[in-house]
Each structure stands twice: as C-alpha cells, then as structure tokens.
Amino acid sequence: MYIPPLNFSPVVSTDVNLYRSGYPMPLNYPFIRDQLHLRTIIHVGDKQDLSPEYAEFLEQESIQFHNIYMDSCRDDGFKNRMNQILEIVLNVDNYPMLIHSGKGKHRVGTVVGIIRKLLQGWSIAGIYQEYDIFSGGLKGEADLEFITMFETRLYIRKDKIPGFVTSITT
Structure with a gap:
C-alpha cells in the first residue's frame, strides 16, 4: 500500500x-520511489537539516x-529565492519534480x-481558490498579496522550457 505525503x-x-x-x-518513501520516479525535490521552508533517513x-x-x-514571503531575499525555484522549474532536465514544505500549505x-x-x-481568482483549498481555509493574506504583486525577469534556455509553460515570453 502506498501512502502519499x-x-x-x-x-x-x-x-x-x-x-x-x-x-x-x-x-x-515507497510512494515517492515507486509511483513518482523523481529526479528533483525542492524543499521550501525554514527547516535546514534533513533527517538521516x-x-x-x-x-x-x-x-x-x-x-x-x-520562512515567509515577508523575508528579505524572498524574491531572489523564488527566482532560484523558477530557474529549477524552468529546466525540463529536472523532471519529474516535487516541491514540498512542512505541511504543503502556505509556502x-x-x-x-x-x-x-x-x-x-x-x-x-483561480490561484486564490487553489491556495484556499490547500491551506484549509486559513488565508495567508501576505502570501496572496505576494503572488498578486510578484513579477520577475529571468534569462533561461528556450530549449529547456517544459511544455506546460504557456505564458512565458521567450
């Protein structure tokens, strides 16, 4: 029996x-190993140490x-860290991929x-609705404002962009 996170x-x-x-x-771990076949995991959170297991x-x-x-979207450097994540996400060589945090809610x-x-x-509106579903109705007003206001400019290789990316200017 497989149990997802x-x-x-x-x-x-x-x-x-x-x-x-x-x-x-x-x-x-059996679910991740046998069902997902991951190449990359990104952990976003304040936990720095991995358990030995x-x-x-x-x-x-x-x-x-x-x-x-x-720690939160109010942290200094949050935009730079978000850009790091986007650079990883925007490289097809990193897939399949899992992004996780402590409880998989706000971060x-x-x-x-x-x-x-x-x-x-x-x-x-769709983003807010999905956020609300996973946060259990606990609004993260600062998170939602950050999502709404976030803009960035990245330089990426066009030949590495995953096919699901539909609204990026190349």
Whole structure:
C-alpha cells in the first residue's frame, strides 16, 4: 500500500510531472520511489537539516535535492529565492519534480501560485481558490498579496522550457 505525503497533489501532469506536498515521512518513501520516479525535490521552508533517513533515501534514489530557505514571503531575499525555484522549474532536465514544505500549505501554495500565474497564465481568482483549498481555509493574506504583486525577469534556455509553460515570453 502506498501512502502519499500530506497535501500531495499533481501540479502538472503533461510532458513533465510536477507535484506538491508536505514534508515526506519514511512511510511516504515507497510512494515517492515507486509511483513518482523523481529526479528533483525542492524543499521550501525554514527547516535546514534533513533527517538521516530522508538524506539516505534521497541518496539511494539519486534524487537531486534543493533546500531553499523560506520562512515567509515577508523575508528579505524572498524574491531572489523564488527566482532560484523558477530557474529549477524552468529546466525540463529536472523532471519529474516535487516541491514540498512542512505541511504543503502556505509556502508551497505561494510557490505554486507563482508558477500558475507566471508560467501557466492562471487568473488570480483561480490561484486564490487553489491556495484556499490547500491551506484549509486559513488565508495567508501576505502570501496572496505576494503572488498578486510578484513579477520577475529571468534569462533561461528556450530549449529547456517544459511544455506546460504557456505564458512565458521567450
């Protein structure tokens, strides 16, 4: 029996697979290994240390791991960290990919909201609705404002852009 991590959900299931979730526990490792076949994991959160079991699992499965520090969208440097995440997301060589945070609510919700807005052309109303579903109705007003106001300029290789990206200027 496979058990997905808390708040697990596909974000994109097309030419590449992008998933979101809370922090995986050892009982989730078989699901990740056997069902997702991940190449990359991005952790967004304030937890800097990996558990020994998780570090061993990542090494055994040869999963590239990026630990991007984020306490909240009010942090200094949050935009730069979001740009780091977007650069990873915008490289097709990094897929299949999982983005997770502690519980898979607010931090991942902010990241996914920005992906939906900038890369998929979603409406703000749709982004807010999805954020609300995963946050359990606990509004993150600052997160939603950050998503709404976030703009960036990145230089990326056109031949590495995943096919799900519909609203990026190349």
